[in-house]
Amino acid sequence: xxxxxxxxxxxxxxxxxxxxxxxxxxxxxxxxxxxxxxxxxxxxxxxxxxxxxxxxxxxxxxxxxxxxxxxxxxxxxxxxxxxxxxxxxxxxxxxxxxxxxxxxxxxxxxxxxxxxxxxxxxxxxxxxxxxxxxxxxxxxxxxxxxxxxxxxxxxxxxxxxxxxxxxxxxxxxxxxxxxxxxxxxxxxxxxxxxxxxxxxxxxxxxxxxxxxxxxxxxxxxxxxxxxxxxxxxxxxxxxxxxxxxxxxxxxxxxxxxxxxxxxxxxxxxxxxxxxxxxxxxxxxxxxxxxxxxxxxxxxxxxxxxxxxxxxxxxxxxxxxxxxxxxxxxxxxxxxxxxxxxxxxxxxxxxxxxxxxxxxxxxxxxxxxxxxxxxxxxxxxxxxxxxxxxxxxxxxxxxxxxxxxxxxxxxx
Amino acid sequence: xxxxxxxxxxxxxxxxxxxxxxxxxxxxxxxxxxxxxxxxxxxxxxxxxxxxxxxxxxxxxxxxxxxxxxxxxxxxxxxxxxxxxxxxxxxxxxxxxxxxxxxxxxxxxxxxxxxxxxxxxxxxxxxxxxxxxxxxxxxxxxxxxxxxxxxxx
Numbered sequence: 041x042x043x044x045x046x047x048x049x050x051x052x053x054x055x056x057x058x059x060x061x062x063x064x065x066x067x068x069x070x071x072x073x074x075x076x077x078x079x080x081x082x083x084x085x086x087x088x089x090x091x092x093x094x095x096x097x098x099x100x101x102x103x104x105x106x107x108x109x110x111x112x113x114x115x116x117x118x119x120x121x122x123x124x125x126x127x128x129x130x131x132x133x134x135x136x137x138x139x140x141x142x143x144x145x146x147x148x149x150x151x152x153x154x155x156x157x158x159x160x161x162x163x164x165x166x167x168x169x170x171x172x173x174x175x176x177x178x179x180x181x182x183x184x185x186x187x188x189x190x191x192x193x194x195x196x197x198x199x200x201x202x203x204x205x206x207x208x209x210x211x212x213x214x215x216x217x218x219x220x221x222x223x224x225x226x227x228x229x230x231x232x233x234x235x236x237x238x239x240x241x242x243x244x245x246x247x248x249x250x251x252x253x254x255x256x257x258x259x260x261x262x263x264x265x266x267x268x269x270x271x272x273x274x275x276x277x278x279x280x281x282x283x284x285x286x287x288x289x290x291x292x293x294x295x296x297x298x299x300x301x302x303x304x305x306x307x308x309x310x311x312x313x314x315x316x317x318x319x320x321x322x323x324x325x326x327x328x329x330x331x332x333x334x335x336x337x338x339x340x341x342x343x344x345x346x347x348x349x350x351x352x353x354x355x356x357x358x359x360x361x362x363x364x365x366x367x368x369x370x371x372x373x374x375x376x377x378x379x380x381x382x383x384x385x386x387x388x389x390x391x392x393x394x395x396x397x398x399x400x401x402x403x404x405x406x407x408x409x410x411x412x413x414x415x416x417x418x419x420x421x422x423x424x425x426x427x428x429x430x431x432x433x434x435x436x437x438x439x440x441x442x443x444x445x446x447x448x449x450x451x
Numbered sequence: 452x453x454x455x456x457x458x459x460x461x462x463x464x465x466x467x468x469x470x471x472x473x474x475x476x477x478x479x480x481x482x483x484x485x486x487x488x489x490x491x492x493x494x495x496x497x498x499x500x501x502x503x504x505x506x507x508x509x510x511x512x513x514x515x516x517x518x519x520x521x522x523x524x525x526x527x528x529x530x531x532x533x534x535x536x537x538x539x540x541x542x543x544x545x546x547x548x549x550x551x552x553x554x555x556x557x558x559x560x561x562x563x564x565x566x567x568x569x570x571x572x573x574x575x576x577x578x579x580x581x582x583x584x585x586x587x588x589x590x591x592x593x594x595x596x597x598x599x600x601x602x603x604x
Binding site for chain 1: 453455456459460465490491492493494514515516517518519520574577580
């Protein structure tokens with residue numbers, strides 16, 4: 041199959057979990073990577089090594105271990121900066137996850153009555169609710185792009201939505217439900233034209249596309265560590281340095297200050313301004329290793345692999361009677377997450393039957409209830425592949441769906 | 452593994468799923484509640500009609516998986532026509548079965564078709580599905596009773 045990673049079998053050996061079996065001796069077919077990715081041995085080993093040999097608090101421990109730990113943590117910042125092609129390492133802020141990064145922005149960007157924030161109907165809840173809260177607090181108006189029937193952004197009223205009062209245009213690069221890849225440069229240009237800040241949720245993009253913040257031209261971008269083969273508990277906010285330094289602090293505490301008196305404090309510059317308290321040190325170290333790992337394989341090669349697998353999956357799903365895929369049907373225009381319905385069987389029941397065959401998928405609204413409502417569905421089943429997914433695993437999914445239909449006596 | 456799956460999806464459950472009893476929203480009713488399972492989005496709107504301490508009617512509109520739909524159907528079979536106290540006790544018995552991690556022996560005399568859900572208790576992710584309409588019913592009934600007491604005093 042064209043586009044597959046040439047060393048797929050070698051890559052699979054990097055992920056120890058792929059060798060385990062489930063109840064009944066079933067091999068694991070992990071098709072839930074848009075939920076969280078699996079972790080390569082090198083990330084696991086790096087984190088264990090840090091805990092075993094270099095553990096100390098950072099930036100404040102006056103001893104050798106402290107220096108080693110600080111170097112590892114700040115080294116991870118360098119690696120993430122390189123991963124994003126960021127002009128400066130100071131632009132990389134470590135957060136708990138993408139949700140916290142979005143909330144940081146929604147909390148600190150100055151909004152008021154008369155301003156508006158524009159989002160889209162295909163956002164993850166984290167990029168909806170954080171702005172709803174910001175608008176409720178500030179009196180700003182929340183607007184959103186609707187979706188077309190084939191799951192793309194409806195840009196027909198873009199000039200009305202994004203106007204001179206728009207302060208923020210926040211959107212996902214790749215939809216976690218529909219798989220749609222959005223026109224990033226067009227949207228960023230629209231924001232720029234009216235003087236609005238552009239915020240990109242790259243949680244689904246960072247695992248599978250080259251994310252170059254300079255090429256994207258955006259003001260802010262967030263992603264989470266655990267979807268790019270890193271651990272949970274670590275996310276990234278990238279922002280243009282001058283903008284980050286204009287934002288007020290988010291959390292107050294240690295490490296984010298210049299000086300503190302009982303009456304008032306002055307604040308450190310980015311990134312430390314936004315990293316109050318002891319950060320998730322070993323998680324950051326693990327993330328640094330993970331993005332290095334992806335960079336070593338090459339995001340272009342990973343993207344080609346995802347497209348090949350996605351095309352094969354779209355083809356396979358069409359062979360199952362009653363399957364309806366939501367979102368674009370052309371693999372070239374989408375990421376490696378495919379949400380679908382199966383006539384007569386609820387997604388929960390589909391996921392349960394698939395699980396009994398070792399096939400792990402996600403069922404539900406995938407934290408994108410408005411996008412589901414747009415298509416008149418309450419929930420869907422979602423398969424999502426990654427760099428370790430094989431065509432044989434897609435076959436197992438398709439066979440599992442045929443079996444599901446017969447189990448529930450559909451058709 | 453297939454045996455375990457069959458244990459979860461008992462024929463009784465699939466029957467109730469395909470042909471749910473007492474489905475649809477009806478009048479009269481004293482209270483109406485809307486419950487959701489936030490993790491998967493299953494939803495139920497449920498009405499309770501009480502008269503003289505008896506559950507006269509339970510009607511509902513719901514979307515969700517086979518377990519949640521069948522459970523609502525079985526619930527209505529079990530509580531409609533029963534004194535509220537007895538219905539609450541059936542509720543408690545069902546709750547204990549669901550929270551029993553598969554180690555509680557179901558009482559067919561009390562739970563009738565509800566014993567088919569014994570297998571669900573072994574699937575932690577599905578217990579909430581089975582309990583959705585039961586929690587909604589308890590909530591609605593408590594509200595209806597409170598309203599009733601309010602009217603008397």
